[in-house]
Amino acid sequence: MSEVEFELGTVKYYRAAVRPKKAGRVFDPTGDDVFFAFLKRGTEWSEDLWAAGEWEYVDDEGWAHCMALVGEAPFDLGAGLYHVYARIVDNPEKPKEYLGVLRMRAPRTT
Numbered sequence: 038m039s040e041v042e043f044e045l046g047t048v049k050y051y052r053a054a055v056r057p058k059k060a061g062r063v064f065d066p067t068g069d070d071v072f073f074a075f076l077k078r079g080t081e082w083s084e085d086l087w088a089a090g091e092w093e094y095v096d097d098e099g100w101a102h103c104m105a106l107v108g109e110a111p112f113d114l115g116a117g118l119y120h121v122y123a124r125i126v127d128n129p130e131k132p133k134e135y136l137g138v139l140r141m142r143a144p145r146t147t
Contacts, residue, residue, distance in 0.1 A: 121136040
């Protein structure tokens with residue numbers, strides 16, 4: 038688990054690496070759809086949080102790198118802490134994986 042910090046008003050990719058397994062073996066999930074959910078701390082879970090992300094690449098160790106663009110719809114997030122999840126849709130499975138925390142903060146003033 039990691040914590041990442043973005044400044045409000047920024048449009049930037051939230052990037053993460055996942056290593057999914059099928060029948061106990063690591064597989065390349067980039068042919069499947071990936072979705073992200075950003076759950077603001079203190080709010081209730083909803084399936085409506087899911088929105089499409091993108092695959093970036095698979096590295097030599099089998100980690101699949103995915104990303105979601107934060108700062109515009111559907112991930113135009115306000116200030117606060119968000120728990121971040123990814124879902125890889127591989128019919129019939131739809132596993133949800135916890136990725137970490139995103140902190141959206143106000144711009145720093147001098």
